[in-house]
Amino acid sequence: MARVVVTHQIPQAALALLRAAHDVDSWEGQDAPSREVVLRRVSGADAVVTMVTDRVDQEFLGAAGSQLRAVCNVAVGYDNIDVAACRERGVVATNTPGVLTEATADTAFALVLMATRRLGEAERVVRSGKPWTWGMSVLLGMGLQGRTIGIVGPGQIGIATARRAKAFGMEVVYAGRSPMAAQAQAQLAAARVDLPELLATADVVSLHCPLIPAGAPDSTYHLIDAEALSAMRDTAYLINTARGPVVDEAALVEALRTGQIAGAGLDVFEEEPRVHPGLLELDNVVLLPHVGSATVQTREGMATLAARNALAVLAGEGALTLVG
Helix, strand or coil: CEEEEEEECCCCCHHHHHHCEEEECCCCCCCCCCCCHHHHHHHCCCEEECCCCCECCCHHHHHHCCCCCCECCCCCCCCCHHHHHHHCCCCECCCCCCCHHHHHHHHHHHHHHHHCHHHHHHHHHHHCCCCCCCCCCCCCCCCCCCCCCEECCCCCCHHHHHHHHHCCCEEEECCCCEEEEEEEEHHHCEEEEEHHHHHHHHHHEEEECCCCCCCCCCCCCCCCCCHHHHCCCCCCCCEEECCCCCCCCCHHHHHHHHHCCEEECCCCCCCEEEHHHHCCCCCCCCCCCCCCCCCCHHHHHHHHHHHHEEEHHHHCCCCECCCC
C-alpha cells in the first residue's frame, strides 16, 4: 500500500476511494493547516492530494522526498504548482477540469447580476435597519438585454458563462490565445476580437483566463491593470472568477473610486484571503470569498477526480487529467 497525504479536508466519498487501496493521511482539522504542517505531513508520501492554496514548489517536493509520484490538485487551475519542477523530479501533476464548469459559471453570472443591478448595495440597505422606501430613482442599475459581455479566456467556464449571458439577451464577444470551440462560437454567435477592442466595447468584462506568471510568455499577471481599466467604458463592469493576480487590485480600487468603471464583482483576490482594504470601503464592488465551485456536488466531483488521478498514477496507469 502506498502512502497518500490529503492536505485539507475533502468529501468522504473521495477519501473512501483512496482508503480502499492505500494508507491515507487526511487532514481532519477545521482550519487550514499551516505551511509548516503541510511540509511535515507530506514527508514520505507517494501521492499528495493538494488544494489551490498549497504552494507545490521545490521546497514542497523536497520535503515530500524522491519517492513522490503524484501531486493531484483539487482545482482546474494549477498556478500553485511548479509544473517544471514536478517534471524534473518525475512527479505527475494533475487537476480537475470539467467538473466545476457549471458551478463556476453560475457564480460568474451571479456576480454579473449582483454588480450590474447593485444587489449587494441593496441587500446592505435592508440589513442596515435604516428606514427605506421604494422610489423611481433608488439603486438604479444596468439592464443586460442588448448589452455586450466580453469573455476573456474562452475555455469551458468562459463558454458556460457566455451561454448564460446569451440567455439573458446579451451579445457575446471574446478574446483569448485560441479560438472558441467552433460549435460554441456558432451557437453563441460569438465574435472573436482582440483584448483592446473587447475592453473598449464590452458592457461587462468577465475574466476566465488562467494565471500565467509575470515574465512568462503570454503572461496574464495584472492583465487588467490601470491601462486596461482606462480603456473600459465608464458604464462597464469587471467580473473576476479566474485568479486574483490577473487584476491589479490597487488600480481597480482607483478605477472604482473615480468612476472610471461603473462596478466590479470579484470571487478571487491577489493575496487571498487578504482583500485590498480599498475594496472593502467601496459600495460598487461585490466581494465573494472564492466560492466559485462551492456546491456539494461540485466539490465532491472535484475531490473524487483528484482521488482517481492519484489511484491511476499509483497503479502505473495514465492520469485522467494531466496539467501542463
